[in-house]
Amino acid sequence: MADSTNGTSFASLFTCYQVLCHTPLTDRDELIREMVRALGPALEHGEVDDVVQAVLEREAQLPSVMAPGIALPHARLRGLSRLVVAVATSGKGVRFSDEDDGLARLIILVLAPHDSPAAYLQAVASLARILKTPGSADTVAELDTAEGVWRFFERGGLVLADYVCAGDIMRDEFISVRSDDTCEKAIDLFARHQLADLPVIDAQGKLVGLVTADALLRVCLPDYILWMEDLSPIINFEPFAEFLRNEGKTWLADIMSDDYVMVDEKAPAIEVAKGMCKRGVRQVLVVRGEELVGVIAIEDFIARVLRE
Amino acid sequence: MSSVHKEGMGLRQVLMRGALSLLLSGGVALLAYNADYTLPQILSCAVFTMTVLATLLFWEFRLAVAFLGIATLFGCNVLTLDRFVESCELPVILFLAGMMVIVGALKELGFFSWIIELIVSRRRMTGLAFSLIVMVLSALLACAVDEVTSIVFVCALVFQVCDTLRVPPTPFLIMAVMATNIGSAGTMIGNPGGLLISHRAGFTFEDFLVWAFPVMVACLVSAVGVLLLWFRRDIRALSDALEERRKQKLDLGPLVKVPYHRGLVIFVVTLGVIAFHHRAESLLGLEQNTLLMTAPLAIAGVLMVWRRERAKHYIEVEVDWWELLYFMMLFAKAGALEHTGVAARIATDFASTFETVPELLLPVIIGVSAIGSAFVDNVVFVAAFVPVVRELSSTPLWWALLLGACLGGNVTLIGSAANIIAVGVLEKRHRRGIDFMEWLKVGVVVGLVTCLVAWIALSQMADRMPEHPAHPHDGWGAWPAEDGRSEADH
Numbered sequence: 001m002a003d004s005t006n007g008t009s010f011a012s013l014f015t016c017y018q019v020l021c022h023t024p025l026t027d028r029d030e031l032i033r034e035m036v037r038a039l040g041p042a043l044e045h046g047e048v049d050d051v052v053q054a055v056l057e058r059e060a061q062l063p064s065v066m067a068p069g070i071a072l073p074h075a076r077l078r079g080l081s082r083l084v085v086a087v088a089t090s091g092k093g094v095r096f097s098d099e100d101d102g103l104a105r106l107i108i109l110v111l112a113p114h115d116s117p118a119a120y121l122q123a124v125a126s127l128a129r130i131l132k133t134p135g136s137a138d139t140v141a142e143l144d145t146a147e148g149v150w151r152f153f154e155r156g157g158l159v160l161a162d163y164v165c166a167g168d169i170m171r172d173e174f175i176s177v178r179s180d181d182t183c184e185k186a187i188d189l190f191a192r193h194q195l196a197d198l199p200v201i202d203a204q205g206k207l208v209g210l211v212t213a214d215a216l217l218r219v220c221l222p223d224y225i226l227w228m229e230d231l232s233p234i235i236n237f238e239p240f241a242e243f244l245r246n247e248g249k250t251w252l253a254d255i256m257s258d259d260y261v262m263v264d265e266k267a268p269a270i271e272v273a274k275g276m277c278k279r280g281v282r283q284v285l286v287v288r289g290e291e292l293v294g295v296i297a298i299e300d301f302i303a304r305v306l307r308e
Numbered sequence: 309m310s311s312v313h314k315e316g317m318g319l320r321q322v323l324m325r326g327a328l329s330l331l332l333s334g335g336v337a338l339l340a341y342n343a344d345y346t347l348p349q350i351l352s353c354a355v356f357t358m359t360v361l362a363t364l365l366f367w368e369f370r371l372a373v374a375f376l377g378i379a380t381l382f383g384c385n386v387l388t389l390d391r392f393v394e395s396c397e398l399p400v401i402l403f404l405a406g407m408m409v410i411v412g413a414l415k416e417l418g419f420f421s422w423i424i425e426l427i428v429s430r431r432r433m434t435g436l437a438f439s440l441i442v443m444v445l446s447a448l449l450a451c452a453v454d455e456v457t458s459i460v461f462v463c464a465l466v467f468q469v470c471d472t473l474r475v476p477p478t479p480f481l482i483m484a485v486m487a488t489n490i491g492s493a494g495t496m497i498g499n500p501g502g503l504l505i506s507h508r509a510g511f512t513f514e515d516f517l518v519w520a521f522p523v524m525v526a527c528l529v530s531a532v533g534v535l536l537l538w539f540r541r542d543i544r545a546l547s548d549a550l551e552e553r554r555k556q557k558l559d560l561g562p563l564v565k566v567p568y569h570r571g572l573v574i575f576v577v578t579l580g581v582i583a584f585h586h587r588a589e590s591l592l593g594l595e596q597n598t599l600l601m602t603a604p605l606a607i608a609g610v611l612m613v614w615r616r617e618r619a620k621h622y623i624e625v626e627v628d629w630w631e632l633l634y635f636m637m638l639f640a641k642a643g644a645l646e647h648t649g650v651a652a653r654i655a656t657d658f659a660s661t662f663e664t665v666p667e668l669l670l671p672v673i674i675g676v677s678a679i680g681s682a683f684v685d686n687v688v689f690v691a692a693f694v695p696v697v698r699e700l701s702s703t704p705l706w707w708a709l710l711l712g713a714c715l716g717g718n719v720t721l722i723g724s725a726a727n728i729i730a731v732g733v734l735e736k737r738h739r740r741g742i743d744f745m746e747w748l749k750v751g752v753v754v755g756l757v758t759c760l761v762a763w764i765a766l767s768q769m770a771d772r773m774p775e776h777p778a779h780p781h782d783g784w785g786a787w788p789a790e791d792g793r794s795e796a797d798h
Contacts, residue, residue: 222561223464224424229416229618230567239562249556254474259739 011154013085019146020088035086063097069137071096071104105141125168167265170294179253207292209256325365352644374637395643396636399601406604412626419571435547447491455492459726473549479542493714494524501690512586527758642691651695673708678716686713704770719755721747
């Protein structure tokens with residue numbers, strides 16, 4: 001069933017009673033328990049302990065620090081029929097991860113129905129649009145009352161996105177190479193990061209191609225060598241030796257392919273799945289205009305859409 | 309037009325094309341009825357037309373349509389089991405199966421890898437040299453093995469060089485395909501159409517070397533001239549890219565020590581036996597073409613014993629049973645055209661039309677077969693026209709049919725199996741095909757020039773050509789079909 005969120009404002013997902021303003025709690029688990037309790041009847045038939053357990057399990061997989069000072073603990077619950085939210089602000093901060101920016105002053109608990117893959121992502125996508133502004137966590141955390149916090153979101157006019165965009169689920173930190181890099185660099189990156197594909201960009205960040213590990217192999221083992229049943233001429237990787245001698249002067253522009261799947265960051269995320277299925281690729285490149293802004297690997301897609 | 313050969317046709321498209329096929333086949337049947345053809349003649353015409361249309365409109369279903377057509381002919385008593393066995397050209401089919409096994413073994417033994425390495429390793433390659441090598445190699449390989457094998461291996465060479473140099477492969481693929489189609493007229497093993505002609509006209513390999521090969525060479529030279537001129541900018545771009553690569557001291561591909569000797573020996577022995585089959589048959593007192601047809605089977609058998617762990621692979625993967633079964637059905641339907649007397653009637657019409665100017669028959673046969681095979685696979689056209697030419701009993705017309713069908717295959721990108729394979733490989737590799745019109749422009753020029761050359765060459769040689777028996781072997785699809793009447797009519 002499609003999620004209908006047309007025009008749903010984020011502020012309508014919670015009330016002032018679900019805002020814990022300046023919480024004195026500094027322990028993450030205790031805070032989450034308090035936030036779940038604050039949800040009260042909004043939990044429908046969910047037991048507090050079970051919900052807390054689900055949120056902490058998700059948190060154990062990957063800390064939910066979304067931006068400096070902001071944490072978005074979340075879980076998908078069976079039996080829940082709609083998205084519910086609780087908000088907490090903390091003067092001292094609550095540690096959500098061991099990283100330097102792991103201390104959260106604004107904590108937003110999002111609980112989504114288990115069978116609604118888009119709900120949580122839609123909420124996160126909407127929040128990201130205002131909370132990624134530097135200092136926004138501090139702004140909210142310094143508000144004095146629960147009503148003030150609720151009004152912040154209400155006044156912000158934050159509306160749940162109609163659908164999740166490619167840009168919402170992409171990984172915006174990725175490894176890329178330049179077309180004037182050599183194969184040597186690409187091999188180093190493939191080996192070090194265990195990648196299968198490397199997007200190729202030009203000096204302006206424009207996407208110009210894709211280098212695959214398969215393409216590198218095929219440079220060494222073209223069709224006419226693979227036809228042979230007898231492997232004795234290549235048993236000691238002879239074609240690879242020649243390639244290694246020349247890797248420093250073989251430009252990636254010479255082996256990169258223009259056969260890749262790319263989507264605009266504003267395109268519905270389902271386009272990503274379509275591209276992966278129809279073209280049989282494991283990674284989709286996300287562009288803004290012609291500039292490469294992110295990548296979505298099939299593993300990320302499954303994790304975000306089916307588990308987060 | 310390339311969508312004709314793509315999978316995944318919509319229901320509406322299937323219905324429309326199906327209706328068109330039925331309409332055209334029905335139209336042919338109506339024409340035959342109006343021309344006072346008998347019922348078996350009308351049926352064989354309609355079924356053959358349907359088979360031809362299936363190759364054009366339902367490429368992936370063409371075998372299914374061929375099966376249904378044969379079943380219709382059986383059901384209507386136009387074809388009997390005995391006639392089917394006689395007319396499906398089993399020797400030709402077995403020859404092709406044997407050659408496919410040999411080609412599969414040659415590939416695994418590194419023979420084709422060695423040829424490509426020889427070219428890739430050339431130090432002073434230029435765009436012009438590469439274009440000439442591609443065209444000559446395509447033509448010679450088509451002569452020595454067959455057009456499909458030739459284009460598969462030459463495509464690999466073109467992609468290796470063009471992809472390495474980052475230049476568009478399309479012009480060089482077109483050159484390779486056109487040279488392959490021309491080369492396939494050079495010997496009887498160049499394409500199944502040539503094999504069928506040799507079988508039905510009683511030509512030996514040496515006959516092909518004497519009468520077809522020189523004409524093929526003349527056509528190739530003229531086509532090379534046209535293609536070098538047509539693609540001069542692309543050739544220049546390739547030269548520049550080669551020069552750039554040379555400056556960087558980079559090869560065009562990895563070079564390894566290919567163990568080619570065993571493959572070369574097998575290739576030479578196979579070609580030798582085929583080339584001298586006629587002399588050996590005379591020496592051994594064997595029936596004509598016996599050795600020719602059985603040699604590939606014998607060599608394939610030896611290879612399958614030697615490489616017994618690969619024997620099943622050769623038979624199951626290397627032999628293209630889909631094509632072979634299609635050819636069997638096609639030949640049987642052409643046989644039905646012959647034994648019902650359709651071929652004789654068409655031949656009589658041809659003869660009476662050109663009674664006063666018989667010298668026109670040569671260009672007409674070249675022209676008709678070229679135009680016909682521009683739109684349907686040349687084997688289909690040869691199969692349809694073999695019975696007609698047999699009835700006309702004139703040796704030069706056999707060569708005209710062979711050359712017209714092979715040269716006409718260059719006109720459109722659906723004209724022959726080689727064209728379709730090359731476009732398919734390009735689509736698979738680069739996700740883009742060749743525009744129908746882009747091909748047609750150069751195809752028409754090359755087709756016209758080569759057909760003209762073939763006509764001039766054949767008309768010069770016609771007087772010196774010996775008469776060949778039209779019915780070389782009793783029982784090889786030769787039915788009495790005199791005066792336009794057939795056994796079925798009696």
